Amino acid sequence: MNVQLLEATENPEELICRGARNDYMSEFNADLSFEETMASIEGETIEEKKRTLIAHLLQHGHYGPFEHPSATFAVKGMSRACMAQLTRHRHVSFDVQSMRYVAFDDVDPADVEAGAMVVTPPSATDANWIGRNQKGGTVDEEIVAKREELFLQSVRGSVEDYQELLDLGMPPEDARFVLPIGTKVNLVMTLNVRMLMHVADMRAAADSQWEIRELTEEVLAKAAEWCPLTFAYYEEKMQGRKNRLAP
Ligand SMILES: Cc1cc2nc3c(=O)[nH]c(=O)nc-3n(C[C@H](O)[C@H](O)[C@H](O)COP(=O)(O)OP(=O)(O)OC[C@H]3O[C@@H](n4cnc5c(N)ncnc54)[C@H](O)[C@@H]3O)c2cc1C
Incomplete structure (x- = not known):
């Protein structure tokens, strides 16, 4: 199986933070720079402030802001058995090679x-x-x-x-x-960060089948490069607790 990241939202963690900060600000978010938006968040640098806020959101189950950024993956050579498992996730968008x-x-x-x-x-x-x-x-x-x-x-x-x-x-x-x-199939799928964590919760777990686990590990590795603070926290503190992001 070959998994590639095709497209993804630029600056995904800025977007997550902007979304979350919106909930607690009287100002119009779009009128402020990102630095102004994050002014009240603890941290010396903007990177530290992002880490603080993202950890706080994940720790408190405030998952909505993680629905803003999304990523599109191309997958080559997955079995149709694995595809049937993957496509059960209803908030993921798919294009599947036609037989x-x-x-x-x-x-x-x-x-x-x-x-x-x-x-x-x-x-x-x-x-x-x-x-x-x-x-x-x-x-x-x-x-x-x-x-x-x-x-x-x-x-x-x-x-x-x-x-x-x-x-x-x-x-x-x-x-x-x-x-x-x-039989092998190629597909393209798009999912947001919240859904990616949910799919990982369900499908990287030990009781999932080896093939979908392999796929999920590949997707998680690419997600960690794209959205590093979020997936570092996820890997360290959250992975393996089923049905937590979407009970
Ligand atoms: C190890 C393992 C074994 C499995 N075995 C089987 C099996 O034998 N047979 C089988 O049929 N399936 C099986 N499944 C699939 C499983 O039951 C789910 O259908 C699949 O994992 C999709 O996940 P989800 O239910 O979280 O839904 P998603 O589509 O991923 O949706 C995410 C969340 O959105 C919410 N949601 C979405 N749609 C609805 C809705 N209509 N109503 C209410 N809430 C909704 C729920 O909170 C849900 O958790 C298995 C899954 C795993 C991980």
Whole structure:
């Protein structure tokens, strides 16, 4: 999976602070410089003042201001199983690659091992992998080799059948019915900072599936560069407490 930040609000933390300060000022926010807006906030520098206010907001559950800045991510090669989990989040906006208009007729079924077209879960190849519903412990190497063989054989068969159905004139929107739920998809998603923290609360947690956890960790890493004070506080003090931002 490849996750890239496409676009994001400039100066997101200034915007969060401006939004929050608006609630407690008699002046019109837009008439003031950012420094004037932050005058009463504790701190020697403007950076310190931002850190103080953002920590205060997160500590007191004042999450509204975090809805102002948003970021758009492009994701390549996520399974449709993972996409179904991600798209349950109703305040995220999505554009999803269509299997109606994009026919994957150029994929070589022999490349299935290399992850062409379908995601291979780690449990298909790694004897030491422990899934969330698994009791634990290393699985016999021979059994894992059989798993891998069966998994790849099944995927290869589906990809070949799909392409043969296309050759027989079946429209891609119908031929896709034979493809597995692990079939890869590219998508673009936009979400605000509050929602990003909520998705992370739900999906970076240990009981979420490995793939959506991986995606969330990537998104969080990029969010930390974009909105550093907010996500530093989030990582340090808040992560892992489900349904807190949106009970
Ligand atoms: C480990 C795990 C396992 C899961 N297993 C399943 C499963 O087996 N089957 C299944 O169907 N789902 C499953 N889910 C999905 C889960 O139930 C939620 O649908 C999904 O995580 C979306 O999150 P959310 O409910 O917080 O809603 P979001 O869409 O992310 O909305 C954010 C918040 O907005 C508020 N909100 C949004 N819409 C409404 C509304 N209509 N009414 C009231 N409040 C609203 C809520 O406070 C909500 O928390 C699973 C999720 C996880 C993390």
